Amino acid sequence: MAQPILGHGNLQPASAAGLASLELDSSLDQYVQIRIFKIIVIGDSNVGKTCLTFRFCGGTFPDKTEATIGVDFREKTVEIEGEKIKVIQTNHVFSYLFMFRFLTPNTGLCIFQVQVWDTAGQERFRKSMVEHYYRNVHAVVFVYDVTKMTSFTNLKMWIQECNGHAVPPLVPKVLVGNKCDLREQIQVPSNLALKFADAHNMLLFETSAKDPKESQNVESIFMCLACRLKAQKSLLYRDAERQQGKVQKLEFPQEANSKTSCPC
Numbered sequence: 001m002a003q004p005i006l007g008h009g010n011l012q013p014a015s016a017a018g019l020a021s022l023e024l025d026s027s028l029d030q031y032v033q034i035r036i037f038k039i040i041v042i043g044d045s046n047v048g049k050t051c052l053t054f055r056f057c058g059g060t061f062p063d064k065t066e067a068t069i070g071v072d073f074r075e076k077t078v079e080i081e082g083e084k085i086k087v088i089q090t091n092h093v094f095s096y097l098f099m100f101r102f103l104t105p106n107t108g109l110c111i112f113q114v115q116v117w118d119t120a121g122q123e124r125f126r127k128s129m130v131e132h133y134y135r136n137v138h139a140v141v142f143v144y145d146v147t148k149m150t151s152f153t154n155l156k157m158w159i160q161e162c163n164g165h166a167v168p169p170l171v172p173k174v175l176v177g178n179k180c181d182l183r184e185q186i187q188v189p190s191n192l193a194l195k196f197a198d199a200h201n202m203l204l205f206e207t208s209a210k211d212p213k214e215s216q217n218v219e220s221i222f223m224c225l226a227c228r229l230k231a232q233k234s235l236l237y238r239d240a241e242r243q244q245g246k247v248q249k250l251e252f253p254q255e256a257n258s259k260t261s262c263p264c
């Protein structure tokens, strides 16, 4: 029932300067390189940001959620075009410390991490954290509740805030209308949301974190972003090769039968 992709997204890569990378200064260096991509999930309180990220990383709908505060950390590995991508969901300020758990020496694998930052929508939690959330962001997921028009009209404010924190315009952004399972209560028509998404150069996903039948669509949101970020990474590696005049050890050949292909 819910439509996974309705709009035409921003397909341009973000600037190289916007990408954070960590290169290990040790014997692991020849085997492992970690590139961290930070995705933030923003929108009004109660629209379902936590549930969406929980559905994606945990594969289920949480029985009980409380207003987001404190540490929230989940992980999942996905495979795109033959490359393993470690997806980490956390809202914790020290999340960078956790990534050292994922080093896999002697594998020759590049671990490509996408962090999903689930911001606390409630004003009193946000104020102190807001600068931190927007810093070094590589992709943004804007969420509204399809049963609550104010959460949709407030998107303008969220976009303004995002722009106000100097998130580069070329950073990929997607729009997610959540709670599509509440069919009788829908207040935000798809065509209105699509118009808005197009006007802001975003893809639109309408989905439900609650309905298990929609889990594929929830997955598509994050896989789509992971794909785009991965494409940026490939571009960067190719640029680096040209500059250095040598083949990068971390360039991966495309596998003929990838387990997961790009959903975009």
Ligand SMILES: Nc1nc2c(ncn2[C@@H]2O[C@H](COP(=O)(O)OP(=O)(O)OP(=O)(O)O)[C@@H](O)[C@H]2O)c(=O)[nH]1
Residues within 6 Å of the ligand: 043, 044, 045, 046, 047, 048, 049, 050, 051, 052, 065, 066, 067, 068, 119, 120, 121, 122, 178, 179, 180, 181, 182, 207, 208, 209, 210, 211
């Ligand atoms: N029916 C329905 N309810 C949902 C869905 N997603 C979330 N909810 C409910 O909406 C409420 C808020 O969900 P959260 O995920 O905590 O919302 P949030 O946006 O993270 O809220 P804050 O942490 O306050 O910013 C909870 O009661 C969820 O059970 C959905 O897809 N369908």
